[in-house]
Amino acid sequence: MDSFTPTTKLEERLVISATRKRIPLGGSFELLPLCNMNCRMCFLRLSTEEMRAQGRLRTADDWLALAREAKEAGMLFLLLTGGEPFMYPEFDRLYRGLSEMGLFLTLNTNGTLITEEYADLLAEHLPRRVNITLYGSSDEIYGQLCRNPHGFTQVMRAIHLLQERHVPVKLNGSLTPDNWEDLEKIQQIAHDLDIPLEVDSYMFPSSRKGVCKFDEKARLTPEKAAEGYVKIRQDELSEEAFRELAKAMAECYDKGVDFPGECDPEPLPCRAGLSSFWINWKGMMTPCVFMDQPGIPVFECGFEKAWEYVKQERDKLFLPSECTKCGKRAFCTVCGACAYTETGDFQKRPDYMCAMTMEKLRLMAAYADEELSQQIT
Template identity: 40%
Template sequence: MKNYNMEPIISNYLSTKASAKRVPISGVFELLPLCNMDCKMCYVKMTKKDMEPIGRLRTVEEWIEIAKEAKKEGLLFLLLTGGEPFLYKGFKQLYKELKKMGFLISINTNGTLIDKETAEWLIKDPPTRINISLYGGSNETYARLCNNPNGFTQVTNAIKYLKKSNIPIKLNASVTPYNVDDIEDIFKFAEENELYVQSSSYMFPPTRRKEELAGMGDRFSYTDAAKARMRIDKIRFDEEVFNKRIVNLKNGIVEEVENDDFCGKEKGVGEGIKCRAGKCSFWITWDGRMTPCGMMNYPVTHPFNNSFSESWRELVDKTNEIRTYPGCLSCKFKNTCNTCAAMIQTETGKFDEKPTYICNMEEEFYKCVLSEYEKNNKGEI
């Protein structure tokens, strides 16, 4: 699989420097939890009825004020997300105001609401990139997984409009039991449209919706998740690269290949958070809470009640106190496992407990690696 749309090296460099100095260079504004689709594995979607006991949406003016404060603290890279951000009333107005402030803005969307008119106003002041979630290769799959029988057609049209406008696109593909048979179609679609696709078979438990759902979710068994992960690798890498990767994985070596705007593993952090969350990046939820990562329910601060600066410093201090499961440090899969603090928290409800599902998934994935390695030695690949 060709790599059409990776992050510029400069953004990784700036993020590394910002992380060392605890400057909030990257942020997410989660505008709303509402969505026009109903994906079975979604971690955040709520209905208006679900929202009412929890809080309210922030206004355009409130988001702009927070953005002004965050800019003074160093914010440069800004992601707008939801739910489905194009459902947010005043999205166009908010986007334009944020662009005037000089932010490098990207947008997470399911793509189904982007029509020709939307593409036309976006191209007048284009985002850095639009990240589109591609859930399958047919309307039938969208109906089964997302309860949208026209989803694939809508997304296909959106991509056509965006490409015609030369707006950068990245595809995100969540692989689940409901679309696993579409993996090849998803990557074929990406190849034909010269788009980079980031794919995962691991789905976070939806603790953002209900904390008691820790370790649960409408997702693969850990065995099937591991098999799907191997299947994804076989598709996205050519034979030579895949075979080399298998050898490296068997020997506990892994090269980072995914493109994540806010994550980034750091070395020498022991049992602390191993990514940029709470160090140089933050996530502000639709109901006004600031967390290190959008998958986490805590630690939390409240920038709409206090100043952004005060909330960021408090978040940094709370993040520094986090210690993850100590068993990860001595695990034989530690170099190839992508477990992070958010995954541990959503799997167990805490940061320092063993994430059994993930541990089992990694062990099963290693079995897949050994199987492929044996095939290589027999000349069967």
């Protein structure tokens, strides 16, 4: 998982250049593992007691000093996340300090703790974007999924506070069995508010095994995740673009044949460890949030040394050989983190992703066949 997604041509050019030169253009600071909600599918959240048993929070001075080192090494884009970043005790001071460094800041938040004071702070020091996860379209869904019976009301208030102050907002969504029936309502809310929405039907398991709990029943089956993928694409794409995608996926479903023999190892397909990094609340730098290795304690060894280590270790990682040879790879989103979190091994094929990809292709092929039949008739 990359630390940020470019949204302009300039950002795309910066990313391409930084990736080629191995410059840490984008980073993520996971400030804390605490959250005011308790979502069933969360793989990061700890209670206060669990957190204290494992370590301590870093101070704002620690993070600011590290940010200066990272900026010196080339970082321009920084994601602040958690847990819930607005629970970080020194959030105001840290956010102001990072903003005054000239960094392009993005926030990942559940949105429930954004008050008028926080909205004013964000308006004063405008972030690149505030990413708010929208888990459902009612307080009832929030009560079931997030154990917060007032969550939807709080989030909608936060969105309006930010919009009134012209703070850029994007909505994120994760499909689960608890909010599956709510997808269209979530999409309609985004359309009505004129806010970009990105929903994902695939959910990574936890890489922090033995540390954070993960409820497998809180994520969709591979078949349901594939169905969700189709519904999401239908909402995101124009009718013509969706039709073209369906044709291409139908072709892959019918004629995608595995490559014979051995193939050269395929490097990880993302920018993690090339031009982006993740630093968790304990101070471990890893290529991305879904990997707990390779990791190195950045506060102890310094940013430059940590980045060199992550780059070198990342170069030793490859996709599973079965994935490299697979004839369905064009429409599979497998990555190193997916293989690792699903199987515990970067070199093992993630069966969940295989099943999801095959069902995606089957569903899109069925749609393309139906379209063709209607045209013939």
